Amino acid sequence: MSDSSAPRSPLPSVAFVGLGNMGAPMSVRLVRAGYAVTGFDLSQEARAALAAAGARTAETGAGAVRGADVVVLMLPSSAVVESVLGDPALRAALAEGSTVVDMSSSDPMSTRRLAADLETGGVTLVDAPVSGGVKGAENGTLTIMVGGAEDAVERLSALLTAMGTARRAGSVGAGHALKAINNLLSATHLLATAEGVLAGERFGLDPAVMVELINTSSGRSGSTDNKFPNFVLPGGYDSGFGMKLMVKDMRIALGLARELGVASPLAQHAVALWERALKDLPDTADHTEIARWTFDGPADRELVTG
Ligand code: NAD
Numbered sequence: 001m002s003d004s005s006a007p008r009s010p011l012p013s014v015a016f017v018g019l020g021n022m023g024a025p026m027s028v029r030l031v032r033a034g035y036a037v038t039g040f041d042l043s044q045e046a047r048a049a050l051a052a053a054g055a056r057t058a059e060t061g062a063g064a065v066r067g068a069d070v071v072v073l074m075l076p077s078s079a080v081v082e083s084v085l086g087d088p089a090l091r092a093a094l095a096e097g098s099t100v101v102d103m104s105s106s107d108p109m110s111t112r113r114l115a116a117d118l119e120t121g122g123v124t125l126v127d128a129p130v131s132g133g134v135k136g137a138e139n140g141t142l143t144i145m146v147g148g149a150e151d152a153v154e155r156l157s158a159l160l161t162a163m164g165t166a167r168r169a170g171s172v173g174a175g176h177a178l179k180a181i182n183n184l185l186s187a188t189h190l191l192a193t194a195e196g197v198l199a200g201e202r203f204g205l206d207p208a209v210m211v212e213l214i215n216t217s218s219g220r221s222g223s224t225d226n227k228f229p230n231f232v233l234p235g236g237y238d239s240g241f242g243m244k245l246m247v248k249d250m251r252i253a254l255g256l257a258r259e260l261g262v263a264s265p266l267a268q269h270a271v272a273l274w275e276r277a278l279k280d281l282p283d284t285a286d287h288t289e290i291a292r293w294t295f296d297g298p299a300d301r302e303l304v305t306g
Contacts, residue, residue: 011035012069012159017061017084018104019046021240022130023074025137026103026163028053030072033162040064062089070159071100077248078110085114096122099152101159103144105129105180105245107252108173109259111147115172124152125172128160129179133226134240140164145182147174177256183249187287188270189221193228194294208233231288239288246287247274 011034016027019041031037031054039050039057047057058064061084065071071094075081081102084090094100100123102111108127115125126148136142142164146153153168160166169178196219200210211233214224231239250271257264277293278285 013067014038014159015040015058015064015068015071016050016055016074017041017064017071018074018076019043019050020074020076021134022103022137024049025134026074026130026142027055027072029137029140029162030159031055035159035162038064038068060089061087062093065090065098066093067095069095069098070156071098073100073102073104075102075104076245077104078107078252080104081106082110082114085118091121094118094121094123099124099126099156101126101128101156102176103128103130105183105249105252106176108147108176108180108256111176112173124149126152126156127172127175128156128166129175130164131179131182132164136164143167145169145175145178147176147178148172176252180249180252180256183246184253184267184270186222187246187250187274187290188266190223190227190288191270191273191290191294193221193223194232194291197228197291198295227288228291231286232291237286237288237292239286241287243274243278243281243285243287243289244283246290247271247278250274 014030014035014037016023016030016037016039019027019039024046027037027039027050037055039047039055040061041047051057073081073084075084081104100118102125106127111127118125126146128144128146130142130144132142140163144160144164144166146166146168147170157166169175197207197210201207211224211228214220227239231237254264254267254271257267274290277290280293281289
C-alpha cells in the first residue's frame with residue numbers, strides 16, 4: 001500500500017510573461033500540469049485567454065513575478081527581455097532565490113550579461129529556448145535547449161517536461177546560441193528548398209512528388225518534412241512563426257559568428273535574401289512566406305544575389 005501521508009514537495013509557483021503564439025499554449029500546459037501560474041502580457045486579450053484556462057493574471061510584470069519561485073519569459077527578442085528585466089518595479093518584485101527562465105529566442109551575449117546582473121540580486125537565469133512551433137507548444141513536444149548551471153537546470157526538470165523534452169546544452173547562454181544557429185540552418189534550408197522546388201516545377205515536376213521523394217533522400221530537412229507539406233504546398237503560409245522573428249534569429253547567429261571570427265559567407269547571403277523578403281512583405285508575414293516570395297520572383301532579385 002502506498003503511503004499517502006508521505007510529504008510531497010509542492011510545485012513551484014510560476015509567473016509567465018509573454019502570452020503570444022507560443023507563450024499562450026505553453027502557459028496553459030503548465031496550468032494543466034497543476035502549477036499555480038500568474039500570467040502577464042501587454043495584450044489584455046492574451047491575459048483574458050489565460051485567465052479562461054484557469055490561471056491568475058496580473059496587470060503588470062511586477063505584479064506577476066511577485067512571490068514567484070520561477071519566472072518564465074516567452075518574449076519576442078532580447079531587446080524586450082532586457083526592457084522587462086530592466087524595469088525597476090519588476091526587479092524589486094523578483095524574489096531572492098528565484099529563477100528566471102528565458103524561453104524566448106534571445107541573443108546569447110545579452111543573456112550572459114543579464115545572468116551576471118541578476119546574480120547580484122540572488123536570482124538565477126537559465127536560458128531554455130524551444131523548437132517545434134505552435135503545434136509543439138500545444139502538444140508539449142517542444143525540444144528545449146537549456147543553458148545554465150547544472151543544479152538550477154535540474155530543479156527545472158519537471159516544469160520543462162510539462163512543455164517538451166529538455167536537454168542541457170551547456171552553461172548560461174548555450175541554449176540561446178544553439179537555438180539561433182538552429183534557426184539560421186532552418187531558414188537557409190527553407191529558402192534553398194523553395195528555389196529547388198521552383199526549378200523542379202519549371203522543369204515539369206510536381207512539387208508534392210518532389211517533396212515526398214526528397215523526404216526519403218539526402219536533401220531532407222525540417223523544411224521538406226514539415227514546413228512544405230503543412231504550410232507551403234497547401235498555400236496557407238500560416239505556421240504561426242513570424243518572418244520578423246526568424247530574421248532576428250538569423251541575425252543573432254550571424255552576429256555570433258562574426259564576434260567569434262567565423263567566416264560565414266553562405267549565412268551572410270541567406271540573411272541578405274531574408275532581409276529583402278522582410279522588406280518586401282507586410283510586417284505580419286509568416287516566415288514560410290519566404291517560399292511564396294521566392295516563387296513570385298522579386299523584381300530586383302539580382303540586387304540581392306549580386
Ligand atoms: P508573439 O509575437 O506571438 O508573442 C510575443 C508576446 O509578447 C505577445 O503576446 C506580446 O504582446 C508580448 N509582449 C511583447 N512585449 C511585452 C512586454 N514588454 N511585456 C509583456 N509582454 C510583452 O511571438 P511568439 O511567436 O510567441 O514567439 C515568442 C518567442 O519564441 C520569440 O523569441 C520567438 O522567436 C520564439 N519562438 C517562436 C516560435 C513560433 O513558432 N512562433 C517557435 C520557437 C521559438
